[in-house]
Amino acid sequence: xxxxxxxxxxxxxxxxxxxxNLGDGINLLxxxxxxxxxxxxxxVSLALEDSGGERFEPECDIPSQLTWAYPVITxxxxxxxxxxxxxxxxxxxxxxxxxxxxxxxxxxxGEIILRVVYRTSGRDELFSVKGSPNKKGDEKKLExxxxxxxxxxxxxxxxxxxxLNNFLSGAFKELLHTVLQEHLSGHVAQADKRxxxxxxxxxxxxxxx
Numbered sequence: 001x002x003x004x005x006x007x008x009x010x011x012x013x014x015x016x017x018x019x020x021n022l023g024d025g026i027n028l029l030x031x032x033x034x035x036x037x038x039x040x041x042x043x044v045s046l047a048l049e050d051s052g053g054e055r056f057e058p059e060c061d062i063p064s065q066l067t068w069a070y071p072v073i074t075x076x077x078x079x080x081x082x083x084x085x086x087x088x089x090x091x092x093x094x095x096x097x098x099x100x101x102x103x104x105x106x107x108x109x110g111e112i113i114l115r116v117v118y119r120t121s122g123r124d125e126l127f128s129v130k131g132s133p134n135k136k137g138d139e140k141k142l143e144x145x146x147x148x149x150x151x152x153x154x155x156x157x158x159x160x161x162x163x164l165n166n167f168l169s170g171a172f173k174e175l176l177h178t179v180l181q182e183h184l185s186g187h188v189a190q191a192d193k194r195x196x197x198x199x200x201x202x203x204x205x206x207x208x209x
Contacts, residue, residue: 006071007039010063041157047073047116048155056118070119074128077112077153089152092145093127100129100137114149
């Protein structure tokens with residue numbers, strides 16, 4: 001996770017952009033109040049566009065000392081391509097990077113790098129092209145890759161103080177429905193087929209006589 005010019009994450013000239021490497025499993029952010037924990041989570045939430053109704057607010061999200069700047073949130077993912085969804089994602093991102101003129105791509109190395117920029121004209125999101133992270137490729141290929149990306153990554157932002165009932169009836173319920181529909185659709189179809197066959201045999205063999 002890399003955050004630039006967003007709330008308390010201010011990047012001055014010749015300074016490295018604040019970034020955080022996450023490990024497998026559970027990651028804990030520990031620190032005193034106002035050190036940037038919530039700001040980091042909000043940045044990730046905004047970048048993934050599944051933040052429980054949150055919206056980018058320039059007056060709050062752009063640092064007051066950098067009113068001319070625009071926030072940039074970069075999320076890097078390791079993608080092993082074990083599932084069909086992941087294989088398709090790697091292929092589509094590779095196609096997009098190559099459309100921007102890249103000889104080699106991040107996707108070929110199993111890396112998916114999403115770069116989200118908030119400008120005065122609105123939100124701009126793309127996948128970083130290897131060697132030229134700001135370069136843009138074919139728009140249609142970008143749309144396909146972004147659509148597949150959203151099928152591959154799941155994000156829920158649960159805030160402290162939110163009731164369990166609200167959580168279960170909100171984003172989690174929608175997420176659960178989507179995941180079940182995507183990953184169990186084949187099983188559901190087979191179950192429906194067996195049910196129809198059972199009803200047909202029951203009707204012919206038992207109920208008809």
